[in-house]
Amino acid sequence: xxxxxxxxxxxxxxxxxxxxxxxxxxxxxxxxxxxxxxxxxxxxxxxxxxxxxxxxxxxxxxxxxxxxxxxxxxxxxxxxxxxxxxxxxxxxxxxxxxxxxxxxxxxxxxxxxxxxxxxxxxxxxxxxxxxxxxxxxxxxxxxxxxxxxxxxxxxxxxxxxxxxxxxxxxxxxxxxxxxxxxxxxxxxxxxxxxxxxxxxxxxxxxxxxxxxxxxxxxxxxxxxxxxxxxxxxxxxxxxxxxxxxxxxxxxxxxxxxxxxxxxxxxxxxxxxxxxxxxxxxxxxxxxxxxxxxxxxxxxxxxxxxxxxxxxxxxxxxxxxxxxxxxxxxxxxxxxxxxxxxxxxxxxxxxxxxxxxxxxxxxxxxxxxxxxxxxxxxxxxxxxxxxxxxxxxxxxxxxxxxxxxxxxxxxxxxxxxxxxxxxxxxxxxxxxxxxxxxxxxxxxxxxxxxxxxxxxxxxxxxxxxxxxxxxxxxxxxxxxxxxxxxxxxxxxxxxxxxx
Numbered sequence: 001x002x003x004x005x006x007x008x009x010x011x012x013x014x015x016x017x018x019x020x021x022x023x024x025x026x027x028x029x030x031x032x033x034x035x036x037x038x039x040x041x042x043x044x045x046x047x048x049x050x051x052x053x054x055x056x057x058x059x060x061x062x063x064x065x066x067x068x069x070x071x072x073x074x075x076x077x078x079x080x081x082x083x084x085x086x087x088x089x090x091x092x093x094x095x096x097x098x099x100x101x102x103x104x105x106x107x108x109x110x111x112x113x114x115x116x117x118x119x120x121x122x123x124x125x126x127x128x129x130x131x132x133x134x135x136x137x138x139x140x141x142x143x144x145x146x147x148x149x150x151x152x153x154x155x156x157x158x159x160x161x162x163x164x165x166x167x168x169x170x171x172x173x174x175x176x177x178x179x180x181x182x183x184x185x186x187x188x189x190x191x192x193x194x195x196x197x198x199x200x201x202x203x204x205x206x207x208x209x210x211x212x213x214x215x216x217x218x219x220x221x222x223x224x225x226x227x228x229x230x231x232x233x234x235x236x237x238x239x240x241x242x243x244x245x246x247x248x249x250x251x252x253x254x255x256x257x258x259x260x261x262x263x264x265x266x267x268x269x270x271x272x273x274x275x276x277x278x279x280x281x282x283x284x285x286x287x288x289x290x291x292x293x294x295x296x297x298x299x300x301x302x303x304x305x306x307x308x309x310x311x312x313x314x315x316x317x318x319x320x321x322x323x324x325x326x327x328x329x330x331x332x333x334x335x336x337x338x339x340x341x342x343x344x345x346x347x348x349x350x351x352x353x354x355x356x357x358x359x360x361x362x363x364x365x366x367x368x369x370x371x372x373x374x375x376x377x378x379x380x381x382x383x384x385x386x387x388x389x390x391x392x393x394x395x396x397x398x399x400x401x402x403x404x405x406x407x408x409x410x411x412x413x414x415x416x417x418x419x420x421x422x423x424x425x426x427x428x429x430x431x432x433x434x435x436x437x438x439x440x441x442x443x444x445x446x447x448x449x450x451x452x453x454x455x456x457x458x459x460x461x462x463x464x465x466x467x468x469x470x471x472x473x474x475x476x477x478x479x480x481x482x483x484x485x486x487x488x489x490x491x492x493x494x495x496x497x498x
Contacts, residue, residue, distance in 0.1 A: 017153045021160050022267055026260070028164065033257070033325040035171045036178070041329075042252030043117065043178040046244060047126045049237040050113055051185075053230060055134045058098050059091045061226045063141040065218040070145035077204070084142060084200060085209040087218055091138060095131025102127040113237075115245050125182045132189035139196040142205075163188050228367040231374035235400065238378040239393040242385040255390040257325065257332040261317050262339035265309055266346070272302060273350045280354050284418075296419040299351045303425055304474055306347050307432035311466055314340040314436040315459045318443050322451050330449050337440055338394040341433060345401040348409070348425050355412040355420075362415045369411065373404025435466040 032041065056063075066087060073080040102109055106119045114123055143152040163184060170180025200206035244252050276298075283291040317336040321329065356362040377400035384392030409422055439462035447455045 017156050019267065019271065021156070022264075024160070024164070026264075027324075029257070029260075030324045030326075031168065032171070033329050035175075036253075038250035038253035038328050039248065040178040040181075040253070041256060042240075042244065042249035042254075043122065044181040045256035046114065046237075046240045046249070046252055047122065047178075047182060049233070049240055051126060051130065051133055053233045053237050054098070054130055055137060056226065056229050056233065058095045058130055059134045059138060060094070060219055061222040061229045062087050062091065062218055063137055063222075064225050064229075065222040066138060066141040067145035068221060069218060070142070074146075079214075081205050081207060082209055082211045083214050083218070084205050085207045086211045086214050088135060088138060088196075088200075088206065089208050089210055090215055091134050092131055095134055098130060099127050113241055116249065122179055122182050125179075125186050129182075129186045129189055132193045133185075135196060136189050136192045139192070139199070142200075159188060159192060162191075228370050231367075231371045235374040235377035235381075239381045239385070239396065242381050243390055243393055246386045247389055251390055254329060254332040255335060255393060257321070257329055258335035258339055258390070258394070261313060261320075261336045262343055264313060265306070265340065265343040268309055269306060269343075269347060269350055272305075273354070276302065277354050277357070281358055284355075284358050284416075292418050299420065300424065300428060300474075303347060303351075303428045304470055306344070307428060307470070308467070310340050310344050310429075310432050311436055311439075311463055314433075315439045315463060316456075318440075318447075319451060319456060334444070334448065335390055335394050337436060338391065339397060340436070342394070342398040342401045344429050344433060345398065345405055347429065348422065349401075349405045351420060351425070352405070352408045352412040355416055355418055356408065359415045362411055365411050366408075369404045369407035372407055373400045376400040376403045431469065432466065435462055435469070438462055 036044070066084075069083060070080070073083050106123070109127075110117060110119050110123060117123065140152060140156070143155070166184035166187060167181055170176045170184055174180060176183065197206065240252050240255065243255055280295055283295045314337040318333040321333040321336075325332070353366065356366055377396050380396035380399055381393050384396050386392075388395070412418075412420075439459045442452075442455050442458060446452075
């Protein structure tokens with residue numbers, strides 16, 4: 001298979017599997033929310049956020065090194081085997097050490113992260129899972145570096161299916177609640193660890209060993225990436241910790257449901273940007289002012305497309321929550337429109353960050369925006385959550401995205417004025433948010449916890465008005481883009497990406 005075809009195929013497989021997993025998880029919400037109390041859902045989400053952060057600490061972000069250094073070692077089978085053996089052995093030892101530290105400081109860990117929850121059995125099992133989760137992610141990085149897209153996709157779907165079955169068994173049949181989720185995670189990741197060892201040994205790519213020279217080289221590459229990898233994850237964990245410390249696990253559960261709806265926007269934006277980015281790089285390499293204008297025009301059209309997604313999720317999240325979740329979770333919808341504002345602001349980030357990634361010197365500064373934005377999120381959540389609960393966490397998310405986008409725009413403009421204008425992007429985003437606000441008036445004032453056909457019809461009317469507004473104010477740009485074939489060209493160049 002040619003390199004071009006392999007990249008195209010793997011890109012499609014990764015996007016397809018990621019969206020499929022998210023879609024299935026989303027449609028399982030009615031079952032999970034029926035058999036789990038908001039408190040149970042909050043506990044499982046808080047534990048998952050904790051594991052998501054700590055695995056990067058346990059592994060020292062060596063996942064990136066596994067992908068990057070594979071390219072250097074792949075021609076030397078013995079060295080590659082030593083490399084994989086060294087980083088896997090190191091992560092396993094690191095995980096055991098961290099587990100031991102967790103046992104020694106169990107009181108402090110519970111007090112800091114899991115206030116109101118006893119150490120045994122949930123936190124104990126979560127700490128026991130850490131080495132195996134870290135190695136699970138490492139094996140996926142190894143397969144990604146080796147460009148084994150079909151195998152990785154198949155494994156991910158099988159693992160996800162087994163996890164869902166175990167979750168359903170423990171929460172429906174055995175009625176273990178939050179503990180059932182944690183036990184399922186432990187079983188799946190221990191089983192995956194055994195599979196990983198067998199798989200790598202079959203390919204003669206693994207032996208327990210420790211080459212300190214290779215380890216030094218890998219850590220030298222990965223450790224500087226840790227702040228960037230950890231920052232957004234820490235902010236997500238911190239919001240949940242602050243909510244739990246001030247209120248209850250139940251409120252954490254409601255906030256987690258809301259965030260699951262909000263991240264649907266980000267999933268679409270990331271998927272579209274994977275196609276847009278290589279095309280954008282082509283335009284930048286043309287060194288033609290017209291090419292940059294085309295990139296700006298298409299960016300505006302994509303932003304219009306995103307605004308329709310904002311409207312859809314923001315306007316109709318109430319009805320979806322009422323239909324798909326148990327009545328105990330109804331109030332979670334009230335947070336979703338606030339989070340939609342934050343994700344709509346983040347849309348600007350994706351366009352400007354492509355400029356930064358085009359210039360290698362600028363790319364080295366990207367971590368500044370990530371770290372400062374995440375620190376702002378944590379600080380504001382700390383200040384706002386005690387008074388405003390999950391609403392405070394949502395507003396902290398918005399302000400953090402404003403800071404992050406501002407820094408990215410500033411860095412981008414230092415290297416190239418492509419033609420992007422924040423004012424123009426805001427002029428596209430703000431009307432969608434205003435229409436969304438108008439459409440939600442009766443939801444917040446009259447029908448907050450009940451379904452109303454009249455309210456739904458009113459929202460559909462507002463959506464129709466917004467679509468008409470979009471067409472009337474942007475019809476020239478939209479027609480120009482489609483007539484010039486830029487979207488088809490973008491997708492075609494995505495296929496040819498190396």
